[in-house]
Amino acid sequence: MKAGVVVFPGSNCDHDCYHVLKHVIGAETVFLWHKDTDLQGVDLVVFPGGFSYGDYLRCGAIAKFSPIVSEVIKFAENGGHVLGICNGFQVLTESGLLPGALMRNRGLKFKCEYVNLRVDNSDTPYTNMYADGEVIRIPIAHADGNYYIDEEGMKELEENKQIVFRYCDENGTAEDDSNPNGSLGNIAGIINKKGNVLGMMPHPERCAEGVMETRDGYFLFESIAKFIGGCK
Amino acid sequence: MSVYEKFGFPEVTAEAAKGMGLSASEFEGVKKLLGRMPNYIELGVISSMYSEHCSYKSSRMHLAKFPTTAPWVVQGPGENAGIIEVDSEGLCVCFKVESHNHPSFIEPFQGAATGVGGILRDVFTMGARPVAAMNSLRFGKLDKPKNRQIFEGVVAGISHYGNCFGVPTVGGEVYFNSCYDGNPLVNAFALGVVQKENIYLAKAEGLGNPVIYVGAKTGRDGIHGATMASEEFNENSESKRPNVQIGDPFKEKLLLEACLELMKTDYIVGIQDMGAAGLTSSSFEMASKSGSGVRLDLDMVPMREKGMNPYEIMLSESQERMLMVAKKGYEDKVKAIFDKWDLDAVVIGEVTNDGYVRLFWDGEEVAALEAAPLADEAPKYNRPYARGEYMDELQRLPKVDAPSNLQKVLEDLLANETIASKRWVWNQYDHMVRVGTVQLPGSDAAVIRLNESEKGIAISSDCNSRFCLLNPYEGGKAAIAESARNVAVSGARPRAFTNCLNFGNPEKPDIMWQFVSAVEGMAEAAKVLETPAISGNVSLYNETEGKPIYPTPTIVMVGVFDDVTKRIGSYFTSMESAVYLIGENTGYIGGSEYLAAVHGYERGDAPEVDLEREKNIIDFMCDAADKRLVKAAHDVSEGGLAVALCEMCFGGDNVGVNVKLESGIRADALLFGENHGRVILEIDVNNAQVVTALAEKYNLPISKIGRTCSGLIEIANKSEKVISAKVSDLEKIWKNSIGDRMK
Numbered sequence: 005m006k007a008g009v010v011v012f013p014g015s016n017c018d019h020d021c022y023h024v025l026k027h028v029i030g031a032e033t034v035f036l037w038h039k040d041t042d043l044q045g046v047d048l049v050v051f052p053g054g055f056s057y058g059d060y061l062r063c064g065a066i067a068k069f070s071p072i073v074s075e076v077i078k079f080a081e082n083g084g085h086v087l088g089i090c091n092g093f094q095v096l097t098e099s100g101l102l103p104g105a106l107m108r109n110r111g112l113k114f115k116c117e118y119v120n121l122r123v124d125n126s127d128t129p130y131t132n133m134y135a136d137g138e139v140i141r142i143p144i145a146h147a148d149g150n151y152y153i154d155e156e157g158m159k160e161l162e163e164n165k166q167i168v169f170r171y172c173d174e175n176g177t178a179e180d181d182s183n184p185n186g187s188l189g190n191i192a193g194i195i196n197k198k199g200n201v202l203g204m205m206p207h208p209e210r211c212a213e214g215v216m217e218t219r220d221g222y223f224l225f226e227s228i229a230k231f232i233g234g235c236k
Numbered sequence: 237m238s239v240y241e242k243f244g245f246p247e248v249t250a251e252a253a254k255g256m257g258l259s260a261s262e263f264e265g266v267k268k269l270l271g272r273m274p275n276y277i278e279l280g281v282i283s284s285m286y287s288e289h290c291s292y293k294s295s296r297m298h299l300a301k302f303p304t305t306a307p308w309v310v311q312g313p314g315e316n317a318g319i320i321e322v323d324s325e326g327l328c329v330c331f332k333v334e335s336h337n338h339p340s341f342i343e344p345f346q347g348a349a350t351g352v353g354g355i356l357r358d359v360f361t362m363g364a365r366p367v368a369a370m371n372s373l374r375f376g377k378l379d380k381p382k383n384r385q386i387f388e389g390v391v392a393g394i395s396h397y398g399n400c401f402g403v404p405t406v407g408g409e410v411y412f413n414s415c416y417d418g419n420p421l422v423n424a425f426a427l428g429v430v431q432k433e434n435i436y437l438a439k440a441e442g443l444g445n446p447v448i449y450v451g452a453k454t455g456r457d458g459i460h461g462a463t464m465a466s467e468e469f470n471e472n473s474e475s476k477r478p479n480v481q482i483g484d485p486f487k488e489k490l491l492l493e494a495c496l497e498l499m500k501t502d503y504i505v506g507i508q509d510m511g512a513a514g515l516t517s518s519s520f521e522m523a524s525k526s527g528s529g530v531r532l533d534l535d536m537v538p539m540r541e542k543g544m545n546p547y548e549i550m551l552s553e554s555q556e557r558m559l560m561v562a563k564k565g566y567e568d569k570v571k572a573i574f575d576k577w578d579l580d581a582v583v584i585g586e587v588t589n590d591g592y593v594r595l596f597w598d599g600e601e602v603a604a605l606e607a608a609p610l611a612d613e614a615p616k617y618n619r620p621y622a623r624g625e626y627m628d629e630l631q632r633l634p635k636v637d638a639p640s641n642l643q644k645v646l647e648d649l650l651a652n653e654t655i656a657s658k659r660w661v662w663n664q665y666d667h668m669v670r671v672g673t674v675q676l677p678g679s680d681a682a683v684i685r686l687n688e689s690e691k692g693i694a695i696s697s698d699c700n701s702r703f704c705l706l707n708p709y710e711g712g713k714a715a716i717a718e719s720a721r722n723v724a725v726s727g728a729r730p731r732a733f734t735n736c737l738n739f740g741n742p743e744k745p746d747i748m749w750q751f752v753s754a755v756e757g758m759a760e761a762a763k764v765l766e767t768p769a770i771s772g773n774v775s776l777y778n779e780t781e782g783k784p785i786y787p788t789p790t791i792v793m794v795g796v797f798d799d800v801t802k803r804i805g806s807y808f809t810s811m812e813s814a815v816y817l818i819g820e821n822t823g824y825i826g827g828s829e830y831l832a833a834v835h836g837y838e839r840g841d842a843p844e845v846d847l848e849r850e851k852n853i854i855d856f857m858c859d860a861a862d863k864r865l866v867k868a869a870h871d872v873s874e875g876g877l878a879v880a881l882c883e884m885c886f887g888g889d890n891v892g893v894n895v896k897l898e899s900g901i902r903a904d905a906l907l908f909g910e911n912h913g914r915v916i917l918e919i920d921v922n923n924a925q926v927v928t929a930l931a932e933k934y935n936l937p938i939s940k941i942g943r944t945c946s947g948l949i950e951i952a953n954k955s956e957k958v959i960s961a962k963v964s965d966l967e968k969i970w971k972n973s974i975g976d977r978m979k
Binding site (some may be wrong): 012013016017019020024027053054055057058059060082113114115116117145147165209210213215216217219 | 392395396399400402425484485486487489490493577578662663664665666667669670671674676683688800801822
């Protein structure tokens with residue numbers, strides 16, 4: 005697998021994703037500058053967390069007009085794998101690669117903490133090393149992670165098993181008490197219908213090594229690396 | 237009409253000088269130094285350079301008492317930030333703490349945000365990439381709406397700036413005391429990583445080299461901010477809101493990336509951030525440090541608005557700006573890098589060799605001042621100091637009755653905002669970005685690994701300002717000792733500190749006495765503990781309507797790990813471990829949170845610090861951590877032994893503790909006294925003998941006080957049960973207290 009991490013001027017988890025992909029997973033990894041249009045033959049594009057262009061407007065709203073995003077849209081339409089984390093998820097919904105929208109957290113504040121996630125679909129390129137219903141602990145860090153979609157859209161997500169992660173308690177129950185930001189249906193991450201574009205608010209790259217609080221995020225990267233193949 | 241005359245500046249008089257913060261004698265001194273009357277632009281420049289904030293005129297002679305050298309110190313005080321070496325291969329960390337108190341009172345959100353921005357620039361100006369931020373914050377009590385508003389705004393401002401910039405805010409301290417009612421303290425700390433050979437300094441060398449302005453455009457914000465920060469507050473302070481700068485963390489992120497990219501090349505000679513007193517201090521400091529001179533064409537400076545004049549440009553404190561000196565002929569290469577990051581980079585002058593900073597407008601000289609005398613020979617005062625007469629009364633320990641229900645006292649202390657969990661605060665900070673945070677906030681020290689290696693550092697910020705009020709000398713010692721102890725308790729070797737000395741009006745002898753005594757106490761502790769001061773700042777005139785804050789010399793101590801996997805957390809990790817106490821309970825309650833919160837007395841001499849004992853604790857902890865003998869460790873501070881034991885149970889795993897003491901001390905004093913030199917350890921029972929022997933090797937008293945258990949906190953003295961509660965009940969009180977008050 006060759007991975008590319010997109011660098012917007014305000015990306016700040018670009019270095020973290022690069023580190024995990026390259027040094028922990030062992031994948032050939034490059035940075036993709038936002039003003040460039042060459043994807044350098046990567047198999048996986050990662051939109052990392054951060055504040056793309058400052059995000060003083062709606063998060064990710066300017067990023068969708070950048071040269072690199074137009075190329076990534078084409079890449080995804082041709083079946084290329086795209087992972088959006090946090091601000092990257094916001095870029096994916098703003099650019100139309102994923103349905104729905106991410107609004108201001110219901111508590112109105114930035115929130116950074118470990119949360120429990122339930123894996124609701126382990127049959128994706130990104131989650132094949134987890135089990136359905138497994139509860140994992142991965143941190144969030146965002147002010148705008150409150151997922152919204154209209155009724156029809158939600159029905160479609162449910163029918164196509166597109167909801168991949170939900171916020172839950174330690175037993176896997178996804179109720180309001182364990183919802184950190186007000187997301188509809190406790191949604192933390194979704195995949196597109198075709199199954200090649202995943203967006204999630206939590207940060208798996210922050211818990212992918214033994215020295216961290218958990219190592220639960222490692223398996224997401226390992227899943228996609230195995231799926232695409234050719235690492236290490 | 238000359239260019240200068242066209243601006244129509246007011247006449248330069250003693251009155252005008254006073255309006256800019258220069259005293260009559262300082263104004264006379266200026267005239268003598270120049271041998272003439274300064275013009276209006278020059279007067280503005282000089283008054284900024286002479287402000288307490290820039291010149292340290294009241295504090296300089298005392299700051300010289302700090303030890304500042306050690307084999308591992310690469311850069312001591314005097315640059316934008318200090319630097320120590322972490323390993324033998326040149327891996328260094330660069331750090332500093334700085335106050336932004338005055339702006340944060342006037343406009344909490346922007347004041348705190350730009351405080352973070354300023355300290356980050358201080359670090360990356362040296363060539364270091366910031367990898368950790370912390371804050372020491374002090375507010376009035378939360379029952380007053382105004383204090384809640386300031387607290388909310390300051391935390392939001394720090395969160396806004398740090399999160400967007402992409403530096404993890406990994407910890408800090410938050411204290412609440414009514415002495416900060418009209419004068420909150422916001423001390424921002426940042427730490428960066430740099431290889432020794434890649435360090436940059438503020439230099440303006442090489443005749444004819446271009447002076448380049450980079451970053452955001454200059455506006456009218458923050459004019460005379462440094463002067464404002466050198467005055468007391470009164471009812472008119474809010475009208476100074478325009479003196480507060482506005483921060484743009486996204487712009488700063490661009491500036492960081494562009495500067496670090498540039499620093500990998502050999503295009504530049506020196507670089508200096510434009511912080512307090514903006515273009516004035518950056519140009520004068522660079523010129524004076526290099527013994528050169530600088531010519532600036534001020535009409536070339538990128539401006540945010542039309543009609544700005546040289547006076548405003550020199551004194552603006554607009555954020556996210558840098559001044560650098562490039563090698564001649566490399567101007568276009570420098571510009572290309574800044575273009576990539578969509579930032580301005582404009583040549584605004586050149587390096588000269590006549591020792592002067594000369595300011596031009598439309599090609600005509602509008603001001604000329606010699607750099608070195610202004611930068612280095614600003615006024616220096618040996619202000620009179622004397623112990624306040626009220627000290628005798630303050631130091632007298634009142635007699636208090638023992639409360640009948642000590643468990644209720646414990647619950648009240650856990651809910652006390654100074655002791656309660658600061659989760660509400662650090663949940664708003666991104667504390668994990670850059671995947672270096674290997675110890676989440678809430679422990680005694682923050683622990684960061686460096687460059688994804690096993691090398692790491694521990695950071696702790698401390699100052700018990702009540703101790704400093706009651707005995708500034710012992711309080712100063714305690715601030716150093718506690719911060720070093722916290723670093724050591726996490727398993728790291730304390731190496732150096734940075735400080736932010738927040739005091740009242742130094743023109744009052746009793747305040748000056750607090751300052752001098754605290755500095756001497758800190759210096760003494762720093763010598764014994766072998767932790768030199770490598771950077772810092774002084775914030776005086778922290779008074780509102782003549783009421784001073786408690787003396788608050790904030791210390792941020794940095795320690796080093798060779799192997800960060802040997803770090804020790806503060807929470808009990810498992811059941812059926814042995815619990816040991818290093819040090820002794822003396823039952824002294826003077827200056828304690830207990831005496832203040834429960835009995836309403838902020839009285840009694842501060843507890844004495846035994847520095848030999850503290851040094852031994854540090855050596856013991858480093859040794860024990862290296863041998864992986866300790867499962868958890870926590871120092872005893874605010875709230876005493878009982879609170880420290882509870883805090884160790886609040887790691888979320890419902891591990892409790894059963895403690896049996898055998899002491900003749902009255903129960904309330906035993907549980908809540910705050911004497912120094914104590915650490916609680918969680919030890920695997922199989923290691924008990926080894927640990928005991930190790931403690932004895934370091935001449936430390938050690939005693940087994942109990943064991944960990946499931947879900948209960950029980951403390952008994954001489955078989956009398958004094959505390960018996962569920963971990964979950966107490967944890968809930970401690971964890972939710974601040975969040976509930978802020979709803």
